[in-house]
Amino acid sequence: MAIWDLVGVVAPLLCHPNLWIRYGAIGFIASTSQRLPAADIWCMIYPIIRPFMRSDVGEVSELHLRENVKPPLSRNVFESAIQWAAVANRTSFWKPVRERPTTRSLSISSTSANTIALDLQSGKVADQSPFFVVVKSSE
Numbered sequence: 001m002a003i004w005d006l007v008g009v010v011a012p013l014l015c016h017p018n019l020w021i022r023y024g025a026i027g028f029i030a031s032t033s034q035r036l037p038a039a040d041i042w043c044m045i046y047p048i049i050r051p052f053m054r055s056d057v058g059e060v061s062e063l064h065l066r067e068n069v070k071p072p073l074s075r076n077v078f079e080s081a082i083q084w085a086a087v088a089n090r091t092s093f094w095k096p097v098r099e100r101p102t103t104r105s106l107s108i109s110s111t112s113a114n115t116i117a118l119d120l121q122s123g124k125v126a127d128q129s130p131f132f133v134v135v136k137s138s139e
Contacts, residue, residue: 003032008048010029011025011052014026015052015069015070015072017074017078054070
């Protein structure tokens with residue numbers, strides 16, 4: 001496991017409600033960045049921690065991280081997220097894409113007569129239908 005993988009595990013703790021856990025995460029990230037070359041810091045570490053920062057920092061140090069980290073989650077939100085995750089792990093939300101159902105219903109209008117089953121793996125319509133689905137790419 002690369003050091004930036006560990007930073008990826010620790011980075012979400014920057015918004016933990018407990019002050020000591022946040023400071024521990026800041027200390028780990030700051031000490032990790034002291035031992036890495038600048039290219040690894042700005043290309044590997046910084047993109048991982050950037051979503052948890054209020055603004056860009058000029059240096060990945062303990063002082064700069066502590067001053068610019070986003071405010072923590074409230075304890076109520078944190079506890080609700082933990083409770084949701086404990087219940088939701090039995091749903092398809094947490095399953096890899098390979099384990100999810102491969103067909104979806106694509107509704108053209110509000111009536112069920114205009115519903116098409118689309119095979120997501122092949123991209124083809126699963127059953128014969130008189131309707132055509134046009135998908136535009138924004139590229």
